[in-house]
Amino acid sequence: MTNRRQFLKTAGIAGAATLAAPAVHSQSVIKWRMQTYAGPALAEHVVKPAIDSFNKVAEGQMEIELYYADQLVPTGELFRAMQRGTIDAVQSDDDSMASPTEVTVFGGYFPFASRYSLDVPVLFNQWGLGEIWDEEYSKVGVKHLSAGAWDPCHFATKDPINSLEDLKGKRVFTFPTAGRFLSQFGVVPVTLPWEDIEVAVQTGELDGIAWSGITEDYTVGWADVTNYFLTNNISGAWCGSFFANMDRYEELPEHLKELLKLTMDSSHYYRQHWYWGGEAKLRTEGTKMELTTIPDEEWAQVESAAKVFWDEIAAESETKAKIVQILKDYNASMEKAGRPYRYS
Template sequence: MKHLITTAALAMAAATPALSETWTMTSTWPSSLELIEIDKHWVDLANKLVDDDKLTIEFYDGGSLVPAGEVFGAVESGTIQAGADWPGYWAGRNSAFSPLSTTASLFNAVDYVNWIQEWGGADLYNEVYGQFGMVYLPYGVTNNESGFRTVSQPIRTLDDLQGLRLRLSGLEQGKLLEKLGGNQVSMAGGEIYQSLERGVIDGAEFSTPNVDFSGGFQQVTQYWSTPGWHQSSSVFGVMINKGSWDALDEETQERLKIAADATMLWSLSFTERRATEAYAQFQEAGTEITRLDDEALERVQQLANETITEVACENPMSAKVYASQLTYLQEYSTWRDASAPFNLGRTPNGPDLAAIQACAE
């Protein structure tokens, strides 16, 4: 009798479904900035792909749970299970986060997709985030950022950068701007509008045209200098607490990865379409739009290469990431250049690979 009861109990336990996991997720982006649409797209797709009895992700707009700068710590500590971000915000913790988020005059959006998917980039995200007890799924990519928007002083040449106080994110980006005579001012995206309006800064960069327009920058700036040489592309994704990730079964983990891959492709086409629409909106708003000439961009490239090498060689992990990216560019250049003019972007004359590889050892 005792054996029958034990057998029945085991059978009931085996038939009982595991309790569903519920994750709390927030973002570094407030609801007013269009970048949050990438986060929402991944959450919606993940919730559709994953069975309800396995996992449900509850998403909260940036700032509603913790300030943007505290999202990293909240995920690391397990206070929340997931947080959407732009990796460059954490470069103060490890400078390797910088090339995981963007590059100065190096990668375009397709380069990041290629590198992440097929040239080992995904493993490096997890190696760096793994040092902080997190798993990372890159799921968003945008092409080069708008450039600089200024209140009353247009930037038509590099000389026009002299002495300007410009809001700018990024470790390498700030050092590069200083070499060009400008001054980096760091602040959260939600503070840019008021800082421009009050004259705290002379100008700012933030994101792609559509995101900038959603931030209302056309209301407080008159001039727009393109292209976005400081951030030739950007990557976004989700930080996941390692303990929370490990609690999922392999099938659920795989479905979250599939949602990330699908969202990345969607994000590129979505933001390029929206950037095109926003470009016209800035024109209609009366913004003067100018482009730096090729000679100026070549000068920027030279200084960017110098800056990347300096920063990479201060941290072996940063050098490892850059060396991987430069190896990809070198290998891909054979086919990319051979298929011009129908290729996917340029092969930049970037930093010396051997010099950076030496710093990674």
Template sequence: MKRRDILLRSATLPVVAASALATPALAQSSTKVRWRMPTSFPTGLATLYGGATFLAERVAALTDGAFEITPYAGGEIVPPLGVLEAAQNGTVEAGFTAGFYYLGKNPALMFDTGVPFGMSPRQHNAWISQGGGLEMMRELYAEFNVINFAAGNSGAQMGGWYRKPIDTLEDIKGLRIRAAGLVGSVFAELGAVPQSIPGSDLYPAMERGALDAVEFVGPYDDERLGFQKVAKYYYAPGVLELGASICLIANMDAYNELPETFKQVLQAASAEANTEMLARYDSLNIEALRRLIGSGVELRSWSEEIMLAMQAATQKLLDEEASKDARFKDIHDKWKAFRDDQILWSSVNDGAAQTFLAGNRG
């Protein structure tokens, strides 16, 4: 069977509930599988790194311990931003990471994680599941000898932490900011100096003054990393990251060697982890934000001038990449058409309802 056929076949595997698994078949099987799964995240992030441990626990539970995945913190056995390469080379069997960390390998991997002014997690999941996104992303990842599964989402991320107020575009110029993926390139277009630094190194960099600002995740994770101790101004809304999808990647050879039931377990556990992570963020972020504001953090909103400039910079960068790479253009065009329809649907129904409720909670 050709690799493309294998990928597309696995893309259509059903999400299998625990009750639907053939327990007798699993119990009778003598197959034992042990995988190592480095992540790009420190253990202190109970949501991001916790997504990896949740997934591993579900795989073990659904196979009665026959399929065991051991997660590792970023830097423990491979560098936080070296997870894709390690899985590609077979140094490890799997990884838990985000596609936009690897734009230097293929810029189109940004669409697997999320794009500034893009889609919400719900809309992104619809694109992956029903809009052809999974097939396109799996063709990309196949070039690195891995297969990908959506396995988490942070939800909309905040605009970041700043030592000084950002009132005008002039305030962004020269700003040393940690911002990953295309978000960093957007800040560069506006005159900032973006840095790509693993999460575990951000607080020390801010504390010693090597950074002026940090764009990371949201209130719960940011509070745990202590950014409120080194910066006062916290910006929203997170138009640059309406959601960040986290992926499980598996070495293609290791994946192909799995029994069919274990492949379905991996699919099911990843889908469950995807839902679990977003639910945790949605429940934890608001209380964390209240604590941050209570501790003296100043919550601020981006000005319309700044958001319009960010949006224009995003489109410029996407258009430039599309002009250089026909496949990037094809993915972008299909992604954008789906996003535009989703925005239209939201504006008609649930998005419009949420806007009303924000001002009229009753």
């Protein structure tokens, strides 16, 4: 009887261990590979702190491996790689990663869609853009996780820009939609890998860059190879997002989905103050670039052209028309609200 009891006791322990084995297996580390549009120097600010924080708080349950611009796949192939599951997540704008959606043209710098960086999160969280983005990406097997604002879009050039005439013939690295818009003013858009831009300016392959504000120009080294910074901008804030492969996202337990959301919110907040403070500080205290300005009455031609461009985009589809109408209504509301929302 004693031997039997001992056997049952031992068998019970063994059985419990056997039953526990799958639970231990299910707790193996979830690993994601995320690629950002940003090179290493820029990523140190726009994404790496957030990912480091996520990995720390996840406490071994999940780890996100971060890769920089073009490190795993070219930026223009990011969407397809994520859709296939070659990589699990992406930080980019819709335009640069060539996503096949109705909202793609509005990513990055859609001309004059925003005046300030806070316009972007308000549009997504209060004016319905978030729901539209979610719906459009769900159709193609990708989860749109969160949108946020980056810096305004300015020209950094080797030669001074003091009039629209000075833009003619300038070979400029910029975003697809911004390039499409600017080409009517004689700008020649050029597409190159991100890490090649600095050398391309030095060798004369590029005359300038319309890809960022002055904070990035200093951070990534472009202020070292350009001489002038145009204070006029074609957008008040870059619109970028975090995305994930839908299947990989749905596999996550709820608490890790929530942690991912909190981490992205933290990333958005950091960029808000890093860029806002940096743009002002470097314009007033920076020593590497001379500021130039196109007079307001002349720059008004560019702003008027943007309204025509919006209508051209709206005519392309029902979804695009809906987004353009939201942008019009939002900006009209901001103008009506007056200071500090808009200074007419």
